[in-house]
Amino acid sequence: MPTADAVREDTQLSHWQERLRRVLGAVRVTTADGTSPGGTVVTARLGHVDVSRVESDAQRVARTARAPRHGEAPDVLLALLRGGTMALVQDEGHVVADQGDLLVWDEARPYSLHCGGPFTALVLRVPRSRLGLSDDSTRSVALSAFASSAGTAGLLGTVVSTLATSPASYAPSVAGRLADSVVDLLSILLLERSRPGDHGAGERAALVRRVREHIDRNLQDPALSPRTVARDHHISVRYLHRVFQPEDTTVGRLIQQRRIEQSARELARHELRTLSVAAVALRWGFANPAHFSRVFRRRYGCTPVEWRRSGSRA
Structure with a gap:
């Protein structure tokens, strides 16, 4: 009151x-x-x-x-x-x-x-x-x-x-x-106001760097999203999106991209071949195996199973 x-x-x-x-x-x-x-x-x-x-x-x-x-x-x-x-x-x-x-x-x-x-x-x-x-x-x-x-x-x-x-x-x-x-x-x-001294560009770049590092540290958290990233950096989701406008991706796409890349690395590792594709997907934040397969195919042009086979042969 x-x-x-x-x-x-x-x-x-x-x-x-x-x-x-x-x-x-x-x-x-x-x-x-x-x-x-x-x-x-x-x-x-x-x-x-x-x-x-x-x-x-x-x-x-x-x-x-x-x-x-x-x-x-x-x-x-x-x-x-x-x-x-x-x-x-x-x-x-x-x-x-x-x-x-x-x-x-x-x-x-x-x-x-x-x-x-x-x-x-x-x-x-x-x-x-x-x-x-x-x-x-x-x-x-x-x-x-x-x-x-x-x-x-x-x-x-x-x-x-x-x-x-x-x-x-x-x-x-x-x-x-x-x-x-x-x-x-x-x-x-x-x-x-800070543009004449270029402090604004530096601050934006520093925040983008911190966000990228935060995403990499928390990729295995299934709750990771633009909303949680904004919350953990004490900014709004709208401001987070504005900061990422000059980048070549959005925060949501960046999270998905990094998860797919980490999943691909694990699927290609011979010592982890006993893990199922679904287990690897879940490990990197994909709760739905079918969705994971669709996203993986769009990224690499093959299914996770085909990728694993090619990696094992290599």
Whole structure:
């Protein structure tokens, strides 16, 4: 359920600071006169993403602690500014967002947010591990501002605006898939921003390599599929397919191809001739011998039995 906290101007600054910590991690809030800026924070959980709406007055929010929030891994923060202006400072850089802009930054390193007047922002906490990006790549593309008027940023801004209206109203199964969509769009946006330095191509190649290695390690698992591969890499199936688009195969075909190749190797080994064709097929994830024979014939132009005979003669 969402939680709403309204803070009056006469409330202690520390109280408001504690409200923001639920959204931004271990932060310190300062104002020009030392009093609480007041405002409202509404937070809800959408699958594996925290969604918050923050309305407040002028203030400076600084994150100096490097330790992860509550002992967890640091997240990537995404803010859609619905009103006012916000400046983000991190490392040696800074960006300024106006109404309608998206801000993205990395919680792992100290940062500060400067709000010169009243503002409204929708803030999402996205687990870094689900983005499929390395720490170096995340660092290189975080601290960015995007105009949410067109392209991927526009689509992401629309989704965030829609979900933030009532994130707790979705069923758990639906909420998880919606959260995956947000993560996918954010990943694509960051990869697009990283293209000038070619980090995006490198990240895609690294993920493809990890997926191929994962498939080879788990070929004998009959449950291996694009869905389980995506789950084990903390990405959605849709994003997995997008990553493999430039390749000469799909994830499903790759799994089948590698299984057929391993089966062919075993069928040709003289010391394994006592194993039945069905046993070899089952060993490499084919539960249906007839299906295995059809796929094998398409790949090698002969039946598994004929292949075994030719291998034994060789």
